[in-house]
Amino acid sequence: MALLVLKFGGTSVADLERIRAAAAHVKREVDAGNQCAVVVSAMGHQTDQLVTWTREAASLHDAREYDVVVSSGEQVTCGLLAIVLQAMGIPARSWLGWQIPIRTDDAHGAARILNIETDELKQRLQRGEVAVVPGFQGLSPDNRVTTLGRGGSDTSAVALAAALGAERCDIYTDVDGIYTGDPRIVPQARRMEKISYEEMLETASLGAKVLQTRSVQLAMVHQVRLLVRSSFEPADALPADGIQAGTLVCDEDEIVEQQVVSGIAYTKDEAKVTLIRVEDKPGVAARVFGPLADANINVDMIVQNVSGDGQTTDLTFTVAAVDLERALEVIKSVKGEIGYEDLRGSTDIVKVSVIGVGMRSHAGVASQMFRALSEKGINIEAISTSEIKISVLIDAAYAELAVRTLHSLYGLDSA
Ligand code: ADP
Numbered sequence: 039m040a041l042l043v044l045k046f047g048g049t050s051v052a053d054l055e056r057i058r059a060a061a062a063h064v065k066r067e068v069d070a071g072n073q074c075a076v077v078v079s080a081m082g083h084q085t086d087q088l089v090t091w092t093r094e095a096a097s098l099h100d101a102r103e104y105d106v107v108v109s110s111g112e113q114v115t116c117g118l119l120a121i122v123l124q125a126m127g128i129p130a131r132s133w134l135g136w137q138i139p140i141r142t143d144d145a146h147g148a149a150r151i152l153n154i155e156t157d158e159l160k161q162r163l164q165r166g167e168v169a170v171v172p173g174f175q176g177l178s179p180d181n182r183v184t185t186l187g188r189g190g191s192d193t194s195a196v197a198l199a200a201a202l203g204a205e206r207c208d209i210y211t212d213v214d215g216i217y218t219g220d221p222r223i224v225p226q227a228r229r230m231e232k233i234s235y236e237e238m239l240e241t242a243s244l245g246a247k248v249l250q251t252r253s254v255q256l257a258m259v260h261q262v263r264l265l266v267r268s269s270f271e272p273a274d275a276l277p278a279d280g281i282q283a284g285t286l287v288c289d290e291d292e293i294v295e296q297q298v299v300s301g302i303a304y305t306k307d308e309a310k311v312t313l314i315r316v317e318d319k320p321g322v323a324a325r326v327f328g329p330l331a332d333a334n335i336n337v338d339m340i341v342q343n344v345s346g347d348g349q350t351t352d353l354t355f356t357v358a359a360v361d362l363e364r365a366l367e368v369i370k371s372v373k374g375e376i377g378y379e380d381l382r383g384s385t386d387i388v389k390v391s392v393i394g395v396g397m398r399s400h401a402g403v404a405s406q407m408f409r410a411l412s413e414k415g416i417n418i419e420a421i422s423t424s425e426i427k428i429s430v431l432i433d434a435a436y437a438e439l440a441v442r443t444l445h446s447l448y449g450l451d452s453a
């Protein structure tokens with residue numbers, strides 16, 4: 039008998055039929071004698087709709103009211119799942135974020151979980167009651183509803199698993215695990231049996247939205263074993279222990295065979311800013327990036343090229359696409375201090391990354407990557423690296439070609 043946290047994402051609870059299928063997975067675990075806390079997302083694309091409504095109501099709006107609106111999708115699902123479980127004869131009740139409570143900071147729209155009260159939850163779980171908890175929501179220090187950022191139900195689930203000391207956190211979704219590339223654009227992608235926390239962290243933060251980045255960080259810190267698995271597999275088709283093929287996110291030393299490159303990720307969520315003919319003198323970088331940091335705009339990749347005359351440079355950097363307009367405004371407002379000739383912004387770019395802990399001990403991964411891309415006529419506009427990843431910025435039109443090319447290059451294609 040174990041304590042498990044089961045999380046069901048949007049597509050896994052998109053309608054009543056899907057909610058019943060999710061309930062069948064919960065029932066299987068309950069019947070096997072496990073204590074279950076279930077975390078649910080909003081139904082289907084409900085959160086997108088709620089976000090749109092807040093924008094239509096007023097383009098600039100109070101973030102606290104945004105959270106009141108967008109957190110509501112999860113409330114509906116958790117009530118419905120509790121009703122369905124009860125109808126199946128399983129004792130269950132819903133717990134809203136504020137009822138538990140799930141305490142967060144006050145960063146509305148992107149709050150961080152600080153603490154989860156678990157005494158009563160634990161007592162009821164021990165008595166065999168299933169706790170159904172809405173993902174994504176929490177409660178600020180001044181008792182306002184908060185949300186954890188898009189995709190935040192993964193983080194709710196991991197945080198709850200850590201707080202309850204759960205044996206495992208099962209992330210039920212619309213794919214049966216973590217693949218070597220996004221299966222939507224790489225048909226040859228293979229499911230990994232295991233992936234290390236570190237690789238998963240890079241994979242998530244470099245664009246694979248299969249798990250929210252923060253949830254992987256939390257899982258790594260609290261050593262929560264995460265199993266990413268499919269909710270579309272019929273519950274009764276599984277072995278009695280309920281463990282089906284999925285991907286376990288775990289410590290690196292649990293993985294026997296390590297590939298040099300374990301996967302390819304990409305993101306279209308970045309935008310490029312170029313300052314043309316910036317004077318090449320000390321202090322320029324500080325004058326550009328200081329004001330951006332003051333405006334809370336994160337800069338990712340940076341490239342500086344000396345221009346033909348040797349006196350000026352072109353400076354290119356990337357920011358989150360949602361920050362592009364603000365970044366351009368900030369740079370324009372300090373044009374006098376920086377001194378540049380022209381300013382350009384573009385979202386027609388994509389960042390493609392290769393990831394693998396094996397890169398720590400293998401040379402040549404980057405040069406192979408650059409050669410393969412150049413052979414396909416793909417121009418690299420910027421490069422960034424860490425110990426276990428290499429990212430390149432390329433024209434968005436080549437995104438799929440680049441991802442598939444690299445996927446084959448590193449021997450990841452399924453046979
Ligand atoms: P949920 O609604 O369950 O939270 P998400 O849509 O957030 O599900 O995440 C699942 C999706 O993540 C998959 O449908 C898949 O297209 C995408 N994805 C991107 N990269 C990967 C990857 N490397 N492995 C598996 N899925 C991936």
Ligand code: ASP
Nearest residue numbers: 079080085188189190191
């Ligand atoms: N419903 C929220 C979203 O769509 C949270 C989640 O599903 O993880 O972002």
Ligand code: MG
Nearest residue numbers: 047189247248
């Ligand atoms: Mg998700």
